[in-house]
Structures are given as C-alpha cells and as structure tokens.
Amino acid sequence: MCSRYLSTLALAFATGVIASAAQAAEVKNIVIVHGALADGSGWRKTTEILENRGFNVTIVQEPITSLGDDVAATNRVLDLQDSPTLLVGHSYGGMVITEAGNRPNVAGLVYVAAFEPDKGESAGSLASSKPASGTNIRETKDGKYLYLDPAAFPNDFAADLPKDEAAFMAKSQVFASKEAxxxxxxxxxxxxxxxWAIVATEDRAINPDLERTMAKRAGSEVTEIKGSHAVFASQPEQVASVIEKAAQSVSQ
Incomplete structure (x- = not known):
C-alpha cells in the first residue's frame, strides 16, 4: 500500500513538473517604445542584433501628444503579440511602459536611459528634481510642444554618434507635448x-544620477553603459545584450 502510494505520488509530481515546464512561455517578443525628441528609427541596429538572436521586435511609433495617447498606441502593438512580451522604453518611453506594462501579456520591463516614475510623478517633475546638463529644450510658437534645438542636438542627445547620424536624428525628432x-x-x-535599467553614464538629457536613483527605488537590475542619451544607437550590442538577458530571465 505504501509502495503504491509513493509510486502514485512520484508520478503525480513528475506529471506536474512536465506540465509546468510546458506552460512556461519562452519570451521572444520585444516591444520597444522610443523616447521624446526622437523616433523609432534610431533603434534599427539594436533591432537587427536582437532579430539575429531569434527575437521578434516591434517598435511603437507613439505620437507623444499625451501619455494616454502613447499608452494606447503601445497597447495596440501589445495586442498584436502572440505570446508574453518584454517591454522596452527609452527616455520618456519609460513613462509609457510603466503604465502599459500592467497589461497581462507583459512579462518584464527594460528602461534604457529612461524615466521610472512612481505613483503621482511626471516626466517633468522627475527631470526637474535632478536637472540634466543639457539645457537647450525649446517651445514651439503655440507653447504646446517641446523640441531640442537642432544645433545643440548632437551634443545634448547623441554626442557619441557620428555627426551625420546625430544630425539626422535632430531632423527627425518627434516634438513632445507639454501635456505628455x-x-x-x-x-x-x-x-x-x-x-532592468540601463544607466547612460554620459547622458546630458536625463541626469545619470537620477537614472540611478529611480532604478534603485524600483529594484531594477542595473547595467551602466558609457554612452550618451542615444546609447541605444551608439552602443547597440551592449543594449541588445541587456534586453536579451532580461528576456531570458523572464522566460525561466
């Protein structure tokens, strides 16, 4: 009787382990939310690296007209994913993934030189708490949108990129509404x-110390990379490796 009971218990345990393993979804979907004063095109190199490593990458081209609009744009992309997804946000994109990340199919979050807000905080309040060294943000004539002076863009946003790449990013930047x-x-x-959080140690758009403080508060696993605010474009191999590590971790 005892032997039969133990055999049944062992079979049940083994069956449970196999079932659990079958239910554990491998995270291969990556959704990236770009930041303000940029668009998704700067993520091309990182995307290609991740795709070569077997990931399915989608980039959200949010309008940055309001946080609500940007979260809605991200949710539409998340709805297209066929399995659990790792959500990545750069700069203001960190605000977006912090809210959109509550969706049930989001397995984890990666902040790349990004805001990691707590309840009641805004991108503006966080930025002013520890100002960055770059100070060339301008308002549009209607006073509703913000942009980075194209002449200052290479130094303040992408100092470690070739000049022609930084100049193109300046020309293709997405203006951000004050409301957002x-x-x-x-x-x-x-x-x-x-x-997870990547701190860009040479960041002039978000104070690196602010990035460290937010990451510590959130309990994020931190990687420091020597790079500008455009670290995703200047150091794509290192950024892709952090994203890959995060995907592997949430797959376990």
Missing amino acids: FSAKMADPAWKTKKS
Missing part, C-alpha cells in the same frame, strides 16, 4: 513586474 511631460503616473508596473 506633465501627466502623472497612476499605477507603476515595476511594482509587480521584474525590471
């Missing part, structure tokens, strides 16, 4: 989802 920068966070996804 003043919107307050509701429920931060990093409180329930595992997160």
Whole structure:
C-alpha cells in the first residue's frame, strides 16, 4: 500500500513538473517604445542584433501628444503579440511602459536611459528634481510642444554618434507635448513586474544620477553603459545584450 502510494505520488509530481515546464512561455517578443525628441528609427541596429538572436521586435511609433495617447498606441502593438512580451522604453518611453506594462501579456520591463516614475510623478517633475546638463529644450510658437534645438542636438542627445547620424536624428525628432511631460503616473508596473535599467553614464538629457536613483527605488537590475542619451544607437550590442538577458530571465 505504501509502495503504491509513493509510486502514485512520484508520478503525480513528475506529471506536474512536465506540465509546468510546458506552460512556461519562452519570451521572444520585444516591444520597444522610443523616447521624446526622437523616433523609432534610431533603434534599427539594436533591432537587427536582437532579430539575429531569434527575437521578434516591434517598435511603437507613439505620437507623444499625451501619455494616454502613447499608452494606447503601445497597447495596440501589445495586442498584436502572440505570446508574453518584454517591454522596452527609452527616455520618456519609460513613462509609457510603466503604465502599459500592467497589461497581462507583459512579462518584464527594460528602461534604457529612461524615466521610472512612481505613483503621482511626471516626466517633468522627475527631470526637474535632478536637472540634466543639457539645457537647450525649446517651445514651439503655440507653447504646446517641446523640441531640442537642432544645433545643440548632437551634443545634448547623441554626442557619441557620428555627426551625420546625430544630425539626422535632430531632423527627425518627434516634438513632445507639454501635456505628455506633465501627466502623472497612476499605477507603476515595476511594482509587480521584474525590471532592468540601463544607466547612460554620459547622458546630458536625463541626469545619470537620477537614472540611478529611480532604478534603485524600483529594484531594477542595473547595467551602466558609457554612452550618451542615444546609447541605444551608439552602443547597440551592449543594449541588445541587456534586453536579451532580461528576456531570458523572464522566460525561466
């Protein structure tokens, strides 16, 4: 009787382990949310590296008209994913993934030189708490949008990129509404989802010390990379490796 019971228990345990292994989804979908004063094209090199490593990468081209609009744009892309997804955000994109990351199909979050807000915080309030060294943000004539002076863009945003690449980024930047920068966070996804953070040590758009403080508060696993605010474009191999590591971690 005892022997039969133990055999049944062992079979049940083995069956449970096999079932659990079958249910564990390997995270191969990566959704990237670009930051303000940029667009998704700067992520091409990182995307190609990740795709060569077997990942399915989609980039959200959010309008940056409001935080709500940008989260909605991200959710539309998340709805297209066929399995659990790793959500990546750069700069202001960190605000977006912190809210959109509450979606059930988001397995984890990666912040790349990004804001990691807590409840009630905005991109504007965080930026002013520890100002960055770059000070060339301008307003449009209607006073509703912000942009980075194209002449200062290479130095303040992409100092470690070739001049022609930085100049193109300056020309293709997406203006950010003041409304997007003043919107307050509701429920931060990093409180329930595992997160990683890349600190760009030469960042002039977001103070690197602010990046460190936010990451520590959120309990994010931190990687410091010597690079400008455009670290995703200037150091694509290192950024891709952090994203790959995060995907592997949430797959376990």
